[in-house]
Structure formats: C-alpha cells, structure tokens
Amino acid sequence: MTVDLILFLILALVSVSTALGMLLSRNTVYSALFLVLNFVTVAVFYLLLGAPFIAMAQVTVYAGAIMVLFLFVIMLLGTEVLPASNILPWQKPLAGGLAAVLAVEAIYLLLVRARSVAQVTSPDVAINSMDNLREMGKVLFSTYLLPFEVTSILLLVAMVGAIVLTKKEKA
Amino acid sequence: MTQLDFQTLLPLTILTVWACVLLIVDLFIPKNRKGITAVLAALGLAVTLSFTILQIGRENSGYSGMVVLDGFSTFVNALILVSGLLGIALAYGYVKRMGLERGEYYTLLLFSVVGMMLMAQAADLIVVFIALELLSIPLYVLAAFSRTSAESEEAGIKYFLLGAFATGFVVYGTALVFGATGTTSLVGIVGSASNGTSSLLLTIGAALILVGFGFKVAAVPFHMWTPDVYQGAPTSVTAFMAAGAKIAGFAALLRVFATAFPTLATDLTDILWALSAVTMILGNVVAISQTNIKRMLAYSSIAHAGYILMAFVPYGNKDIMPISIAAGLFYLVSYVFTNFGAWGVVIALEKSEGKGLEIGDYAGLGRKYPALAAAMTVFMLSLIGLPPTLGLVGKFYLFRAVIAGGYTGLAIIGVVTSLVSAYYYLRVVVTMYMKDGEPTTEREPMLDFTTAFTAIVTVVVSLVPQWLFLLASNAVLKLF
Numbered sequence: 001m002t003v004d005l006i007l008f009l010i011l012a013l014v015s016v017s018t019a020l021g022m023l024l025s026r027n028t029v030y031s032a033l034f035l036v037l038n039f040v041t042v043a044v045f046y047l048l049l050g051a052p053f054i055a056m057a058q059v060t061v062y063a064g065a066i067m068v069l070f071l072f073v074i075m076l077l078g079t080e081v082l083p084a085s086n087i088l089p090w091q092k093p094l095a096g097g098l099a100a101v102l103a104v105e106a107i108y109l110l111l112v113r114a115r116s117v118a119q120v121t122s123p124d125v126a127i128n129s130m131d132n133l134r135e136m137g138k139v140l141f142s143t144y145l146l147p148f149e150v151t152s153i154l155l156l157v158a159m160v161g162a163i164v165l166t167k168k169e170k171a
Numbered sequence: 172m173t174q175l176d177f178q179t180l181l182p183l184t185i186l187t188v189w190a191c192v193l194l195i196v197d198l199f200i201p202k203n204r205k206g207i208t209a210v211l212a213a214l215g216l217a218v219t220l221s222f223t224i225l226q227i228g229r230e231n232s233g234y235s236g237m238v239v240l241d242g243f244s245t246f247v248n249a250l251i252l253v254s255g256l257l258g259i260a261l262a263y264g265y266v267k268r269m270g271l272e273r274g275e276y277y278t279l280l281l282f283s284v285v286g287m288m289l290m291a292q293a294a295d296l297i298v299v300f301i302a303l304e305l306l307s308i309p310l311y312v313l314a315a316f317s318r319t320s321a322e323s324e325e326a327g328i329k330y331f332l333l334g335a336f337a338t339g340f341v342v343y344g345t346a347l348v349f350g351a352t353g354t355t356s357l358v359g360i361v362g363s364a365s366n367g368t369s370s371l372l373l374t375i376g377a378a379l380i381l382v383g384f385g386f387k388v389a390a391v392p393f394h395m396w397t398p399d400v401y402q403g404a405p406t407s408v409t410a411f412m413a414a415g416a417k418i419a420g421f422a423a424l425l426r427v428f429a430t431a432f433p434t435l436a437t438d439l440t441d442i443l444w445a446l447s448a449v450t451m452i453l454g455n456v457v458a459i460s461q462t463n464i465k466r467m468l469a470y471s472s473i474a475h476a477g478y479i480l481m482a483f484v485p486y487g488n489k490d491i492m493p494i495s496i497a498a499g500l501f502y503l504v505s506y507v508f509t510n511f512g513a514w515g516v517v518i519a520l521e522k523s524e525g526k527g528l529e530i531g532d533y534a535g536l537g538r539k540y541p542a543l544a545a546a547m548t549v550f551m552l553s554l555i556g557l558p559p560t561l562g563l564v565g566k567f568y569l570f571r572a573v574i575a576g577g578y579t580g581l582a583i584i585g586v587v588t589s590l591v592s593a594y595y596y597l598r599v600v601v602t603m604y605m606k607d608g609e610p611t612t613e614r615e616p617m618l619d620f621t622t623a624f625t626a627i628v629t630v631v632v633s634l635v636p637q638w639l640f641l642l643a644s645n646a647v648l649k650l651f
Binding site for chain 2: 146150151
C-alpha cells in the first residue's frame with residue numbers, strides 16, 4: 001500500500017507539473033510534448049487502479065494517434081511559437097473563475113461528501129486482472145460482433161471518401 | 172452467427188458485398204464509360220430490393236438482439252432502396268454533364284444506402300450510432316463531390332462539421348441513457364425504465380438523442396445547415412440526401428422513441444409538438460422569400476420535416492400510435508416521389524456553374540416544354556397538398572391521426588402553413604405558364620423517365636391510396 005502511495009504521489013506531481021508546463025509553454029510543440037507526458041502518467045494511474053486495457057488504450061489512442069495529429073497540424077500551420085500579445089483579454093479571468101469553481105467543488109467533494117459515501121468497492125477479479133482483456137475480446141466477437149464488423153465498413157468508406165476528395169485527377 | 176442472424180440482415184449483407192466488389196470492379200472500367208458502374212450499382216439495389224420484398228412477413232431479431240427484422244424495417248428498407256434507385260437515375264446523366272463522373276459516386280451512394288438500411292433495423296443504440304455514421308460519411312463526401320466548385324466544397328465542410336456535432340449529441344445522449352439504465356439495447360431500456368429507474372438522466376439522454384436526429388432530418392431549430400448544403404451540393408446528391416437521410420432519420424426516431432422511451436411520452440410530447448409546429452411555420456415562411464429554386468426546395472424540405480414530425484406527437488398513446496406511424500410512413504412515401512420528381516425538373520433546367528437555378532429561369536417553360544412543365548405542376552401541387560396528388564392524401568392521413576390523438580391545434584397549424592406554402596409553390600407554376608421566356612433544358616432519357624415515372628406515381632397512387640396505406644399499417648414495430 002505504501003509503495004502504491006509513494007508511486008501515486010510522484011506520478012501526481014509529474015502529471016500536475018506536465019499539465020502546467022503544457023499551459024504555460026509559449027512554444028506549441030513543447031506544449032504538445034508536455035501533453036503526451038501527461039497522457040502517459042494518466043495511463044500509469046489507470047494501471048495502478050487495475051485497468052490495464054484502459055491504460056493501453058490511453059497510450060495508443062491519446063498519447064499516440066491523437067497527439068501525432070496535433071503535432072502534424074501544428075507543424076503544417078507553422079504556428080510553433082505563439083505571438084506574445086494576448087488575443088483574448090477575457091480568457092484569463094474567465095479561466096481563473098472557472099478553475100476556482102472547480103477547486104471549490106473538488107474540496108467540497110473531498111471534505112464533505114467523501115465521508116458520507118460508502119467506500120467504493122473494488123471491481124471483481126474478472127475485471128481487475130489481465131482477464132478483462134480476454135473478456136472484452138469475447139464480448140466484442142460475440143454480442144457486439146455486428147457493430148464491430150460494420151465499423152470496418154465504416155472505416156473503409158471513410159478511407160474511400162478521403163481519397164475521392166483529395167486525389168488529383170489525371171488529365 | 173447462426174442462419175437466423177444471417178437471414179435477418181440478408182438484403183443488407185448482399186448490398187454491402189456488392190458495394191465492396193463494385194469498388195474494385197470500377198477500377199477496370201474505363202474513365203469515359205463510368206455509366207457501366209451506375210448500371211451495376213442500380214442492379215445491386217434492384218437485387219437487394221427483391222430480397223427485401225421476399226422478407227415481407229418475416230419477424231425476428233438477430234446478432235444478439237443488435238438488429239431486428241419486422242414489418243416496419245422491411246417497408247422502410249424498400250423505400251430506401253427505391254430512393255437509391257431514383258438517386259442513381261437522376262445522377263446518371265447529370266454527373267456526366269457536369270464533369271463529375273467518377274465511379275466512386277455510385278459506390279459511396281450504395282454505402283450510404285447500407286447505412287440507412289441498418290438504421291431502420293437497429294435495435295441497439297450502438298448500432299444506431301454506427302449506422303448514422305455509415306449513412307452520413309458518404310453523404311459528406313458526395314456533397315463536396317464537385318471539387319472545382321467552391322460552393323460544393325463549402326457544402327461538404329459545413330455538412331461534415333455540423334453533422335459531426337450532431338453525432339456528438341447522439342453519442343452523449345446514448346451515454347446518458349446507458350448511465351440511467353445500464354444498457355444500450357432498446358428492449359433493455361424499456362425493461363429498465365418500467366422498473367422505475369431514475370428518469371431525469373433518461374429524459375436528458377432521450378432529449379439529446381432527439382437533438383442529434385433533429386439535425387439529420389433538418390428540423391427547426393437544428394436546420395441552419397440545410398439551405399447552404401442543399402444549394403451547394405450537386406443537385407443529384409441533394410435529391411438523394413433530402414429523401415434518404417430523412418427516411419432513415421425518421422425511421423430511427425420512430426423506432427427509438429416508440430419502442431425504447433414510451434414511458435417518457437408525457438415529457439417529450441410537448442417538446443415534439445413544439446418542434447413540429449416551429450419547423451412547419453419557419454420552413455414555409457422563410458421559403459416565401461427565396462428566389463433560388465434549390466434554396467426554396469431546401470426550405471420546403473425543412474417544412475416537410477415538420478409535417479412528418481406530426482406523426483410522432485401522439486406516440487405515447489397506444490391506440491393512436493399504429494395509425495400515426497402508418498400515416499408518417501405514407502407521408503414519407505409521398506414525399507420521396509414528389510421530392511425526386513421536383514429535383515429531376517431542377518436538374519433538367521440546370522446549366523453548368525450554377526446557372527438556370529433562379530425561379531425566373533422557369534419563365535416560358537409551359538409553352539416550350541409542356542410535358543416538363545406539367546410534371547413540375549404536379550410536384551408543386553403535391554408539395555402543397557392539393558388534389559389530385561399523393562401530397563393531399565398524405566396530409567389527410569397525417570392530420571387525421573393527429574386529430575384522433577387530440578392535437579387539433581397542431582393540425583390547424585399544419586393546414587394554415589400549407590396554405591402559406593401555396594404562395595411560393597404556385598409562384599413557380601405561374602412563372603412557367605404566365606411569363607414569357609426562352610428556357611433551355613438538358614434532356615436525357617433516364618432523367619425524362621424518372622420525372623415522368625414519379626409524376627405518374629404521384630397522381631395515380633393518390634387515386635387509389637388505400638392499398639399503400641394498408642401496407643403502411645401492416646408495417647408494425649416489433650420488440651423482441
């Protein structure tokens with residue numbers, strides 16, 4: 001338990017500081033890289049909570065695919081460094097106000113509600129171990145077989161559509 | 172996967188395989204002969220249609236309750252396939268003339284039809300979501316198909332962004348419904364809701380799903396994209412989009428709300444009432460000031476979404492629901508034929524670079540091309556709801572169902588807005604017959620055939636509508 005706690009504290013520190021680094025960095029590429037680091041620490045949180053599948057999904061989908069897209073767009077548009085001038089003057093006070101509301105809500109939940117709510121029961125073993133991957137695979141290929149298969153058609157159509165819209169016509 | 176599963180989705184499977192094969196076959200068809208692809212695509216639709224007709228009377232669910240086959244889905248699937256055929260017939264000459272002829276046009280259209288059919292058979296919110304995407308993504312691409320035209324690109328991107336936004340609403344609503352009931356299957360939701368699960372979350376979820384579909388069927392206040400997209404997209408695409416997306420959207424709405432959320436009727440009926448009334452009023456009033464025929468028909472399509480929404484208002488009333496669903500389906504049939512016919516006439520007069528689309532360009536049509544003008548007159552009368560056309564019969568059944576449900580006020584709004592609509596529809600007729608002009612038309616045999624066919628159906632079926640209404644009445648929603 002103590003090992004978990006120490007691990008959690010270190011990770012929490014890393015995730016909060018990477019989040020701050022993402023927000024405060026003036027260079028958008030650095031921001032994006034900080035975000036990747038943040039996603040990875042969140043993935044480790046999931047691992048600590050005993051959800052390996054969600055952790056892997058977090059790494060491949062968020063830290064992997066989505067961030068590549070982000071970086072691609074940043075570099076394509078050539079907006080690596082943000083201008084110093086503040087384009088949205090009302091943005092900072094608004095963000096500060098909303099953050100304060102969120103902080104109050106979190107403190108309220110921690111101090112007041114946490115005592116009244118019963119301890120969250122640990123999910124059962126089938127979900128808690130590597131078994132959940134196997135279970136998920138079984139469900140995907142039995143109950144959800146049809147949506148799974150139709151999704152493949154959907155991806156094919158999206159691919160065909162993208163090619164139709166971008167391919168140059170040969171004269 | 173059992174044999175029963177396979178039979179449940181047999182027509183849909185055939186069409187999917189056909190579309191995939193056509194994608195490859197198309198590569199071997201020379202560029203100047205893409206008409207062959209069109210014929211092959213139409214053949215696929217016809218084969219699928221015949222298998223759908225063979226399914227009449229069958230009722231079962233398949234793939235672990237993900238999809239159902241019932242009278243309702245068979246009726247709607249047949250209507251969707253007919254729309255697909257009419258859509259290809261309108262596109263056949265048009266895309267060649269406008270320099271848009273590429274094989275992918277027809278395969279994307281087939282995939283969109285697959286999505287629509289899946290939507291009509293979906294019995295699980297996850298399948299509804301995937302079907303919604305499968306029908307929408309080809310339509311986004313088709314709307315932007317004319318890549319040299321900035322308007323078409325604008326239509327594509329606008330439709331894509333707002334469509335993605337609308338899908339977000341559906342997904343969020345689905346998540347909330349799942350949160351409230353612990354299941355996404357429509358049967359499970361009914362079971363859970365009748366056990367008295369907390370209904371606020373369920374109501375919000377259902378309302379969000381309604382918003383998402385409101386976008387798809389172009390109901391006010393979610394209609395903003397419609398005029399721009401309908402105007403910018405190639406006209407043959409607009410015709411297919413207006414009919415197909417509406418059928419599928421309304422089919423899914425009917426199935427989801429009538430089977431999964433009957434317990435919410437008290438909360439949702441007022442919302443549906445207001446949605447229907449506002450859509451009819453705004454669609455018809457704004458259409459008056461339009462001078463471009465494509466924009467006018469776009470607002471007319473919004474107004475008709477309002478009329479069809481009328482069929483939903485009494486959905487909580489078990490005695491009225493069957494006849495109101497039948498009335499809604501009948502109205503969809505009448506809208507599909509009238510819609511394709513009217514767009515067919517628009518295509519006949521359209522020149523390249525968006526010329527020939529003003530209502531003024533129709534001056535003198537009655538003298539120079541009497542047959543075409545007569546067909547257009549039939550479609551305009553049908554859109555107003557005057558005899559002897561399907562529009563009148565459709566509106567009659569619809570108003571009767573709504574009044575039987577006790578919503579006389581809504582029926583009065585329907586009648587009054589129909590009178591308002593007569594102003595702008597008849598203006599087209601007056602321009603064709605009373606004003607002088609030298610219109611030129613592009614005649615293609617396929618186009619002439621489609622316009623003539625839809626005009627004849629609009630008139631003849633209106634004289635003997637009972638059998639169609641009987642068919643629609645037998646198209647019952649089933650729960651498994």
